[in-house]
Amino acid sequence: MTDVVEWRTAPDQPVITVEDLGIEFLRGRKRKLSLREMIYRGGTSHNKETFWALRHVSFEVGRGEAVGLVGGNGEGKSTLLKMIAGTLLPDEGRARVREGVAPLIELTGGFIGELSARENIYLTAGLHGMSTEQVDERFDQIVEFAGPQVRDGIDKPFRHFSSGMQVRLGFAVITCLDEPIILVDEVLAVGDKAFREKCYDRMEALLEQGRTLFLVSHSEGDLKRFCTRGLYLKGGAVVQDGDMDAVLDQYNDDIMSQS
């Protein structure tokens, strides 16, 4: 992990600007239609009903902010993170990201199952602009952080790793990159307790360096520990943007009033 973050933006310029962002998904996957439905829908067997997973979402994030995304299941948190990472494109509006992004969004970290853990380290770091020599230099540090099980399986196909091992490797690689913005989606909950503590220490170190963090978590403890600002997503819209504690209070009040 580098301790120098190279910024492209001026200190007072937002590193992320999300403007009127929206994305529409098909509500269901393929399902069998009745003959009557097929005739009326022109013979297709796809359900074409759509919904807006996110709509009219706008906010800015400044350099070094630590933002927690809060919301119930299916309210659009992971989708928003993927749009900031650029792996999903908007149907409306835009997400402008002015710095490099290190995303740990899916459990697999976007790694390729058929490649070995070693090959995935070089591939992922290379895609984030690191030269082979730079990865060589950090390789041992990455593997050491990921732990002995990962070291023992370093030349095995990644798909043979347990989900815990996959997260260990994903977290080790992503947090070793030099990217100024880090996106973490619910992965801290997967590792065992000892590894979680290591992850917490590393997240704290990254924040001390002034990196920008987006954290999706259902753990109030994790959100309060790392984030000062909260965004509350409900029905694909931002219903609250403010102090993390206040956002969690609102979210908890809503949950209590629904139950």
Ligand SMILES: Nc1ncnc2c1ncn2[C@@H]1O[C@H](COP(=O)(O)OP(=O)(O)OP(=O)(O)O)[C@@H](O)[C@H]1O
């Ligand atoms: N690729 C996709 N195609 C169709 N629907 C999708 C797709 N990805 C997500 N969705 C739907 O979009 C909505 C938002 O999903 P998302 O994963 O962003 O929610 P979330 O807030 O992260 O939920 P959770 O807390 O359960 O992880 C859900 O209804 C989900 O089923």
